[in-house]
Amino acid sequence: MEMIKKCDFKNPEAEYFYAKAPHTKFNVKYSVSESGSLRNEYNEALGDHDYISLISREKYTAGAEIHAKFRFEGIGAPCLVFTDDVEEREDYPVYGLHFEVCIWKNGVNVWHIVPCPERVERPIRPTKIYFEEYSIPEEEIECVVKFGKKSITVIMRGREFTVDHEDFPETFRLGFTACEGFCEFTEFSIVE
Numbered sequence: 001m002e003m004i005k006k007c008d009f010k011n012p013e014a015e016y017f018y019a020k021a022p023h024t025k026f027n028v029k030y031s032v033s034e035s036g037s038l039r040n041e042y043n044e045a046l047g048d049h050d051y052i053s054l055i056s057r058e059k060y061t062a063g064a065e066i067h068a069k070f071r072f073e074g075i076g077a078p079c080l081v082f083t084d085d086v087e088e089r090e091d092y093p094v095y096g097l098h099f100e101v102c103i104w105k106n107g108v109n110v111w112h113i114v115p116c117p118e119r120v121e122r123p124i125r126p127t128k129i130y131f132e133e134y135s136i137p138e139e140e141i142e143c144v145v146k147f148g149k150k151s152i153t154v155i156m157r158g159r160e161f162t163v164d165h166e167d168f169p170e171t172f173r174l175g176f177t178a179c180e181g182f183c184e185f186t187e188f189s190i191v192e
Helices: none
Strands: 002-005 014-020 050-057 067-072 077-083 098-104 109-117 124-133 142-148 150-154 158-162 172-177 183-192
Touching: 050 077, 067 077, 067 098, 067 172, 077 142, 077 150, 077 183, 098 142, 098 150, 109 150, 124 158
Parallel strands: none
Antiparallel strands: 002 183, 014 050, 050 172, 067 142, 067 183, 077 098, 077 172, 098 109, 109 124, 142 150, 150 158
């Protein structure tokens, strides 16, 4: 029987925790809008919108799915994230090797992101492992990501594509990230 775990945006830390990528500059949390959605705010110190991630406390395996609804503006890029590499730290957990299904105005990128501490300015090495090019409007979008063994299938706006990668983990935490600009998440659920 299918189980749906919907993220409670009023209390996301009950089942998720805030984590940051190695290149994230500030330890901030999502703002909750009047309608109950989660959004990243413009950060004057950064000169851009905050880069924010929530990651599931629970781990998942092949057969799990993400169902998300979100919108963005301009160069905003909502991302659906999966990783099995989270380092617990006193101040703020940091995820290391991770993957992003990144939606932006020109399509969908799938990124393989490896920590590179020797790169001081931007201590990651991102590699685009897939790109589906098509125009994405600035309106609410629904996206589903289905996890197989060493593969993901992305379904969004009438398109479907599958990406295989040998480094996809067998067990993983799932989450979502706001980056590059304004992003607003209106729903995030995990189905297993």
